[in-house]
Amino acid sequence: MLNRRNLFKMAAVGGAAAVLPWERLSASASASPAAAAAAAPTVPFAHAMTVPRVLAPVSRTASSDLYEIRMKEAQVEIVKGLRSTVRTYGGTFPGPTIRASRGREVVLRQINELSVNTAVHLHGGEVRSEHDGLPMDVIAPGGERTYRYPNEQRGASLWYHDHAHHLEGENVFMGLQGMYLLSDTAERELPLPSGDYDIPLVIREGRVEADGSLVYTRPSDCSHMLVNGKERPYFAVAARKYRLRIYNACINRYFRLRFADGAAFTQIATDGGLLEEPVERTELLMMGGERAEIVVDFSRYGVGGSVVLENTAALSGERPEVMRFDVNREAADNSSVPARLSTIPPLPTPTVERSFELRTFPDMTINGKLYDPARVDVTAKLGATEVWTVRNMEAPIAAGQPDFHLWHSFHTHLTSFRVLERNGKPATTRDAGLKDTVTLAPDETVKLAMTWGPYTGQYLFHCHQLGHSGAGQMGRIDVVA
Ligand SMILES: [Cu+2]
Structure with missing residues (x-):
């Protein structure tokens, strides 16, 4: 039987995750931990970070932008000098970025040219159920589906990623993830860094073999850390302020990010968009799915200076460096972070508690149950505000x-x-703003409040x-009427 004691014993000899369910359920040969041979060595800052391209619509109407993405395999360079075969949206790793505006619908035609089932979920998106990418609503190989995203919500850094039943971990790990940046008028009117100074950092773990193969395997064997698809890259910046949109796109890892010199930065946004007020911090604790947007002023390092972003929750034996920022030029900067960023509407009075x-043991469950698409676990009334207590x-x-x-x-x-x-105490700035994903360390409890809608x-x-x-x-x- 699998319990914590056994887990630790097995972890000590390197076999812990061999019996964990995510590996039992994996469908493809690439998921076998036995396939793990020798990982390619990690050489930090060997190549430049790239920024995923922004996808152009194939057509527009008065109220909608229409996009088309072909899901297909591609060869990319994750570790410098090696070619890795990955699953992509549109041929790039991560996929192309969709820039959406509040009030304009996005219609996204997804064509599956892969050999596995896929389902596309817009993480953080308020969309109708049939467009949510439910696990059983898959696009079979050779099939296609058109998703409609109304964008009738506040601006936020969302992402689209795979959600096919039992396959989401492997599909996202192998590359099926991309950014979806929704902006609104109120946000665009703020003097925040923008354009070339608004940079996404999609950070995730990986395991690249010496022959270049990207292998979906247990987290303890994933010692590569990727930013925008490149292993521990460097990025040239100007001596000025930047808005960095940080995504934890890990499958099975959390991280604690900080600048190696301990310098403070300003958090301006979280999963659900801008905070009401900026928060000064020196560390970000993030789990897979979470986003944090920060403003960093690189002028403090001067031209020729550099600073490393590191993960103090790196594995033992894993390098802490995630990426390095190299200041290589001066640039004008009239951006600023206003003291008031946004207004979050007051919470309606909750009427339901759950x-x-x-x-984790003996299975990965919620309230002792494994997911069953045919079983309704919660029925919520449209418009009802509920309080959910969630405990690890x-x-x-x-x-x-x-x-x-x-x-x-x-x-x-x-x-x-x-x-x-959090843990019986009022939430602090760590949990500020509108969230859609929240981190729970062992034994932690959070109390959440949400209003169910806008769709049934x-x-x-x-x-x-x-x-x-x-x-x-x-x-x-x-969600019912
Ligand atoms: Cu979990």
């Missing part, structure tokens, strides 16, 4: 013990939420460690 327990049932981790699979996160489809409390239909809530959701740590919520 509680959820996330477990794992005991705290002793120092030095491995914690893979003991952390969980919690993600809701359709609507974002506010974090009211079938949706999901799940852990956003995609190895966990794929193994069943997911529930069905039906």
